Amino acid sequence: MKKYIHQLLLIAGLITTFSGCKKSRLDLVDQSAYAYDTYFTNIGALNQATIASYATLLHPGLWAREYYYIFDLMGNEAKRASFLLGAEQELGDYSFGTNNADLSALWSSLYRMIFRTNLVIDRAAAWNPTATSDRAKLNQYLAEVKFLRAYAYFHLVTLWGDVPLYIDYQTTIQNNYLSRSPAADVWKQIEKDLTEAEETTELPVVYPAVELGRATKGAVIALLGKVYLYQKKWGLAQSSFEKLMNTPYTYKLDPSFDNVFSTVNQNTPENIFQIMNQQWTDWAIGSPYYMFGNGAEQVGKQTHSGRAMEYGWNDWKNVYISNSAVKAFTYPDPLTGNSYTDPRARSTFYGTAASGGDTMYCQQCAAGAKNFPFDASDPQGDYRWKKYEYYNLVEKYGDPKSPINGQVIRLADVMLMLAEAYIQQGNTGDAPLALIDSVRSRSHAVLYANLGDQTNAMKILMRERQLELCGEQCRYFDLLRWGIIKQTINAEKAVEPGSGTQPFLDKHLLFPIPDVEKNYNPNVAKDIKNGWN
Template identity: 85%
Template sequence: MKKYIYQLLMIAVLMSIAPGCKKSRLDLVDQSAYAYETYFNNITALNQATIASYATLLHPGLWAREYYYIFDLMGHDAKRASFLLGAEQELGDYSFGTNNANLSSLWGSLYRMIFRTNLVIDRAAAWNPTATVDRAKLNQYLAEVKFLRAYAYFHLVVLWGDVPLYTDYQTTLNNNYLPRTAAADVWKQIEKDLTEAQATAELPVVYPAAELGRATKGAVTALLGKVYLYQKKWAAAQTELEKLMGAPYTYKLDPSYDNVFSTTNQNTPENIFQIMNQQWTDWAIGSPYYMFGNGAEQVGKQTHSGRAMEYGFNDNWKNVYISNAAVKAFTYTHPATGLPYTDPRAKSTFYGTVATGGETVFCQQCPTGPKAYPFDAADPQGDYRWKKYEYYHLVEKYGDPKSPINGQVIRLADVMLMLAEAQIQQNNTGNAPLALIDSVRSRSGAFLYTSLGDKTNAMNILMRERQLELCGEQSRYFDLLRWGIIKQTINAEKAAEPGTGTQPFQDKHLLFPIPDAEKNYNPNVAKAVKNGWN
């Protein structure tokens, strides 16, 4: 009875509070709740927010699934098989419109990454840790999210041009209708983020094993060099990329080209930034959007994609072939003999015939021994299948879409070729770029050049090197676009493709269309769109 009397007295006291008392005095906030104002006030919470920013790399449009389709198909490294339908088919034949699901997902996930990184930056500014170790970790996390924000805006500005520039979390919350910012200013923000991240003393050059997969100072430097290269700031690009060739960095080409795309590539010395498989799963950031937007529980929230199964052939999904143009590129004229030469990287890139240089057997480590690749000579579209990023040397067939292979975002061979390009573009075709190109070639056993010739010839060699070395790594679309040769290249290759004979690339395709979802949401973006496209 006393308990109830006490409760009644408390109610009476509360009811008697003067009307002038502020309501906020009665609003008790649970300090342990997941609230914006109270949660991100310790280093553990800010680490969680940083890891959540990495997690967006696995969301729709990015590395969970669509990223490799978008850029392998549009760069014509890959071509559709009869099983590929819908939004992916539209990418391969350039018939997509403003409602293409893959491109819309790419846009949305890039901005989701930006939103999350802005949150980390905002909350870090509001918290002033007193412990030295916390301050050091906080600075590291800030550098990491600036790298990720730069990565997101790099894609947005290259692919869409003028885009809304959100750099402040509060602006994101209170004004979701920012107009498009000029591309030049977006590039400036990218450079700012990367130079600030690079200057952060607490950002490691290497991480302990438990933290592999986080952005390093080398990853920041590589992306900054790439950003300068894309803007034709050749000298600045050279300066940044050269930093990666020596101390404090210890990058080197993996002795085995195949290992870079295998189940054991997590610790390859060539890796600069990867989409990690097991490591990110251990961080508990496996994508809830895996593959088709569901089914994460079926695949253990794998942090890489189903690329192996989707690009696979033996009782797998067979969604794409390697394009005939890509296959043919591996055979070119040997400058010393004037005869056709087949590059040894062909055998690491695709399954094919002896004449094309492709791998002719698979399941080399299976208990029952190697098997002949099952060609279908009746297929008019060609029968060359992907070997890169596959693991048919270990298993005969997969059974589910898990991929245990990390995705390469930036690796040393790519950096070396970008550095050679920056040098060539400054009219240096001598020993420096020659050594870089030959180093990449020698790893796979390809012949070595003795001279690059003049600038035009040197660039032709460089372009082919990037096509062969990075085939199937979502690089060629970006390369053709920035070199200004994408329209004539894609149309010529498509016209020669068996069963195609079309020239689908139009001038409007130089930029992706602004997604319908964005136009319907943001009136300031919608009114700036021209011709219903971009």
């Protein structure tokens, strides 16, 4: 697979046409040439095209680097340190405009993912394999790329609203100046892709070890449930999520919360879909897409490598965990009402004992190494990220390459979304209580005896998602879909040291259409209101 991937990353967006001399018996067509008409006629080539679609998850704007900055900063789970400048600084204080490089990269990479998945779907339709095994694999690859296309459009419609809807490769080639489609049509296409993928019998429930990282049927169902939840289709969301709690699915909460964010987290039974650093390195996906989008320091073909180093308090320390995120871990005890500090604090950040954060690092370093106390005497009282870090194993990283896989969807997330689907339908009884308490029990947090009425149950659910999924790029999306993002962000920023502002404006409910798109597509440009969206 490795020897093909670099050429494939070029041909995924390339159509080669040939013209030349008079036809004769000497005119031969090289069937192995990287040409649109002749190359994608065997299962190996279509597998390569499928893998090239996964590769876009590691492109600029996505999980190579910017994705975690965008949503941790804008969800106010991270805040900038003095080292953080440029596009990322703008995200944290909501001063970004239509030329923000990170948001532009996100838009571009999502459409690149769509372009590549459309190519696979187009070429698969043109090839009619005779071997039963080839047909089965082809159907599997189609389900995988429909999952990826749905993932891309899910982000586009959630963040930008009405967006161009490219679903046909030939149309894209002939007319890549499509106007924006209504958000309702985009949601409908997402549901169609995921429903068809789920119905594909050839899409595995589990993969052999060498193929870990590919989208499973469980990943498809989880994303479909999430799509229903975001559209407030509570009953459909419930039905989807409930499937994952029963056979043939064997997902379980990892007994160790810390293990979910460790260097061996590819083996946790909680995984539903991950950004597979180690596995995708073996696929050779990562090499051209180092975190800065260039060819620097590609030793080991790093993939999702930047977060640990950039968030690392003993390394680049570009961000802190926000004060609001730290304070959220202290709340009234569910049983007594007294002040209570959630034990997940110790797994999420380094800080003082009083805050609940971990006060020591390098506790599992090489023999002879000592434990190091974390210095929480920062004059601003700022604490540092521990989740997705591995300072328990090393004193410093020294290089921006982390083997820790990024969690996209995991079981605890699904369990809390299922609990929310119950609560939103007026069920605040045993079913959602058991799900919330199961997630809390894993970390030895005090359990709830009951959830109270629907309003109180939603408050509990919202806090559970904030604490359990802190630093996993979920909170921004949650606040947005709950309709409370403006008041929440402004209230938190108003009391945040060094901020004291209320930066979230009504226009921020949607991302701005990037200049790169506005300047390229006149049909999109003429539909933009107030120069924003």
